[in-house]
Amino acid sequence: xxxxxxxxxxxxxxxxxxxxxxxxxxxxxxxxxxxxxxxxxxxxxxxxxxxxxxxxxxxxxxxxxxxxxxxxxxxxxxxxxxxxxxxxxxxxxxxxxxxxxxxxxxxxxxxxxxxxxxxxxxxxxxxxxxxxxxxxxxxxxxxxxxxxxxxxxxxxxxxxxxxxxxxxxxxxxxxxxxxxxxxxxxxxxxxxxxxxxxxxxxxxxxxxxxxxxxxxxxxxxxxxxxxxxxxxxxxxxxxxxxxxxxxxxxxxxx
Ligand code: ADP
Ligand code: MG
Numbered sequence: 394x395x396x397x398x399x400x401x402x403x404x405x406x407x408x409x410x411x412x413x414x415x416x417x418x419x420x421x422x423x424x425x426x427x428x429x430x431x432x433x434x435x436x437x438x439x440x441x442x443x444x445x446x447x448x449x450x451x452x453x454x455x456x457x458x459x460x461x462x463x464x465x466x467x468x469x470x471x472x473x474x475x476x477x478x479x480x481x482x483x484x485x486x487x488x489x490x491x492x493x494x495x496x497x498x499x500x501x502x503x504x505x506x507x508x509x510x511x512x513x514x515x516x517x518x519x520x521x522x523x524x525x526x527x528x529x530x531x532x533x534x535x536x537x538x539x540x541x542x543x544x545x546x547x548x549x550x551x552x553x554x555x556x557x558x559x560x561x562x563x564x565x566x567x568x569x570x571x572x573x574x575x576x577x578x579x580x581x582x583x584x585x586x587x588x589x590x591x592x593x594x595x596x597x598x599x600x601x602x603x604x605x606x607x608x609x610x611x612x613x614x615x616x617x618x619x620x621x622x623x624x625x626x627x628x629x630x631x632x633x634x635x636x637x638x639x640x641x642x643x644x645x646x647x
Contacts, residue, residue, distance in 0.1 A: 397423040402455035415441040416611045428583045430599040433608035481550030483560035496530040502552040520548040540571030560591040
């Protein structure tokens with residue numbers, strides 16, 4: 394069963410007298426454990442698709458099932474709960490609170506999700522360590538670099554241990570070294586079993602995904618399967634690395 398199943402999704406934005414068709418007739422299936430890159434020119438509907446996938450916006454038409462359950466036409470409170478527990482976002486604009494410290498920003502989603510106060514700080518510190526910015530825990534967001542800010546955004550996205558990670562141009566304003574560090578981080582999370590969907594303009598980053606989906610004027614034009622080195626290794630019978638075995642097992646369980 395696919396983790397995500399979009400059928401005939403369209404999204405029309407109405408502003409005053411004009412309307413914009415941001416997505417039209419999008420069909421898309423994503424399996425658990427995939428690493429997907431969404432590419433396409435500016436205005437092609439990438440962010441709109443991410444918002445719909447992340448239950449932040451609903452389509453004008455079509456159906457969406459997540460883990461086999463329809464998630465459209467549900468109450469806001471139910472959606473908020475699903476978002477909090479299952480989905481981690483890394484936005485283009487980071488959406489971090491500049492006046493709070495790094496660690497407070499990571500703790501915040503745990504507060505909303507009802508994680509006991511006694512566990513929050515330890516878990517936030519673990520996540521900051523995972524993304525390599527634990528030494529900045531007490532700094533304000535306004536006091537750290539762009540690359541560090543982006544790492545904090547990833548740590549915050551992971552706060553509630555989501556199975557689906559959505560990242561909308563997470564390397565937007567970063568130099569190539571910091572960009573690759575973020576991508577390596579997302580790849581490591583993917584190897585741990587998380588499904589990762591990333592929007593990117595950078596072909597070198599897109600190449601690293603299992604599958605590239607291209608949008609143009611709100612339509613999927615191309616869904617190309619890349620054969621990443623990692624997957625090649627899995628297919629190689631000589632390779633008995635337990636990491637890949639675990640992954641295969643996880644996939645079977647879906
Ligand atoms: P991308 O992320 O690929 O640059 P978007 O999904 O942000 O594209 O936008 C797709 C189209 O929908 C654009 O024409 C954009 O102007 C329009 N659009 C996006 N969000 C809104 C909105 N909230 N209200 C009106 N139009 C919107
Ligand atoms: Mg966008």
